[in-house]
Amino acid sequence: MSPKRRAQEADDRHDPEERRLSDARQRVEELRTEIDTASYRYHVLDEPEIADFDYDRLVRELEGLEAEFPALIAPDSPTQRVGGPAADLFAPVTHRAPMMSLDNAFSFDELEAWAKRVERVLGESTPRFVCELKIDGLAVVVSYEDGVLVRGATRGDGVVGEDITSNVRTVRSIPMNLRSGEPPPVLDVRGEIYLPVKAFEQLNEQLAEAGGKVFANPRNAAAGSLRQKDPSVTASRPLRLWCHGVLYAQRRFAAHSEALAFLRDAGLPVNPATEVVDSLQEVFDYCERWKRDRHTIDFEIDGVVVKVDDLALRNELGSTTKAPRWAIAFKFPPEERTTKLRDIMVSIGRTGRATPFAVLEPVNVGGACRSRWSPC
Structure with a gap:
């Protein structure tokens, strides 16, 4: 540990608020490491090591600490995956290679x-x-x-x-x-x-x-x-x-x-x-x-x-x-399947919008069972 870091921790022990911030910083780093590791094992290795409930609990704890100590929020924190404010438009990006x-x-x-x-x-x-x-x-x-x-x-x-x-x-x-x-x-x-x-x-x-x-x-x-x-x-x-x-x-x-x-x-x-x-x-x-x-x-x-x-x-x-x-x-050649049209119905959404759709005899196309189709 560097002399500067030891001096900072010594000061933290004398200031309760700084001590709380220091403890929170350490816990936030631990949580981010645990969450990133769990995400890596789940999404990349397909070998999850913790249950979804435990993963969510870690995320909630991290969210709570970052809410209490906003200075600890980092752009690469797992909590920032929820996204930022809605964008007005998508800015153009020139690729570094075609x-x-x-x-x-x-x-x-x-x-x-x-x-x-x-x-x-x-x-x-x-x-x-x-x-x-x-x-x-x-x-x-x-x-x-x-x-x-x-x-x-x-x-x-x-x-x-x-x-x-x-x-x-x-x-x-x-x-x-x-x-x-x-x-x-x-x-x-x-x-x-x-x-x-x-x-x-x-x-x-x-x-x-x-x-x-x-x-x-x-x-x-x-x-x-x-x-x-x-x-x-x-x-x-x-x-x-x-x-x-x-x-x-x-x-x-x-x-x-x-x-x-x-x-x-x-x-x-x-x-x-x-x-x-x-x-x-x-x-x-x-x-x-x-x-x-x-x-x-x-x-x-x-x-x-x-x-x-x-x-x-x-x-x-x-x-x-x-x-x-x-x-x-x-x-691959395109897939085609023949089925029966059972009915034509209209779905009315919460906003009152009417959406027509066809009710089909269930048929497997593209690896999925299709039982209705909408032209909209």
């Missing part, structure tokens, strides 16, 4: 043709690939400076997005602080924010009962929930994040898989289904497996993203004006 889109492959023949183009440019055998699930959510970038979350933004047009920091802070799977001992001075992480399928169904039921406008699919629900002017609305919806790459970093990585491992170790959620493979056949097998098993998970996917792993090889491959040559999205 958030490019992807070219698509709709068949294994097209996927193989892409791989041959990669080999032709590199002039060598097939490189290692990283296969990732293509999350059907809202593309975002979350930015950290010295390990502290400072901004969240939408993809926008790939060059300029919208500042949604207040809303991003409410997403519990996004850590306020990285768990890295030596975080990069600047780190921009690409990811997809999504709404789990069951949460989507529950949200639509609530909206319909209130006479509100229902969402067409989980992706629209995630986008609509995240682009709320009032962060408390976003906070009320169980949005989640999967990180799938580094957009910009003041740190060198040799491979994409290395960057993903760093993100995972730093406490950011990386999808455990991501795999590194050594052959195109393994890529085909991965795509085929997830086309079959796409409904065994609690979020919607519409394909597989295949990327060259080696970052030096990516530089050789370069990009077109809109997409990198070192990655491609293998898209």
Whole structure:
């Protein structure tokens, strides 16, 4: 302990108010550590170690201390996830690197043709690939400076997005602080924010009962929930994040898989289904497996993203004006189901708004059981 700190604590012992503040500061630090650890184990490791009731009790205790001692409130405190005041508009954010889109492959023949183009440019055998699930959510970038979350933004047009920091802070799977001992001075992480399928169904039921406008699919629900002017609305919806790459970093990585491992170790959620493979056949097998098993998970996917792993090889491959040559999205075929129309009804909400909807014979589409549909 430094002499200055010892002198400060000596003074605190002689001043009851300062002693109370010192004790509160110590307890606040303990609570933040406990809450952050619990959130990390729940959202990232999927290995919760405390019950929800105990987690809520810790948060309430922290809220009480911060209310009693406002000087102890910090922007990265877990209590600040509830969001700030409603924003008048979303300010533009210029990304530090372009958030490019992807070219698509709709068949294994097209996927193989892409791989041959990669080999032709590199002039060598097939490189290692990283296969990732293509999350059907809202593309975002979350930015950290010295390990502290400072901004969240939408993809926008790939060059300029919208500042949604207040809303991003409410997403519990996004850590306020990285768990890295030596975080990069600047780190921009690409990811997809999504709404789990069951949460989507529950949200639509609530909206319909209130006479509100229902969402067409989980992706629209995630986008609509995240682009709320009032962060408390976003906070009320169980949005989640999967990180799938580094957009910009003041740190060198040799491979994409290395960057993903760093993100995972730093406490950011990386999808455990991501795999590194050594052959195109393994890529085909991965795509085929997830086309079959796409409904065994609690979020919607519409394909597989295949990327060259080696970052030096990516530089050789370069990009077109809109997409990198070192990655491609293998898209699953759209799902169609036939069912019976049982009735057409109208729901009257608390505000008096009438919302028509169709009552259907229950049918499974997109991993969810649909029994009604609204055109609104």
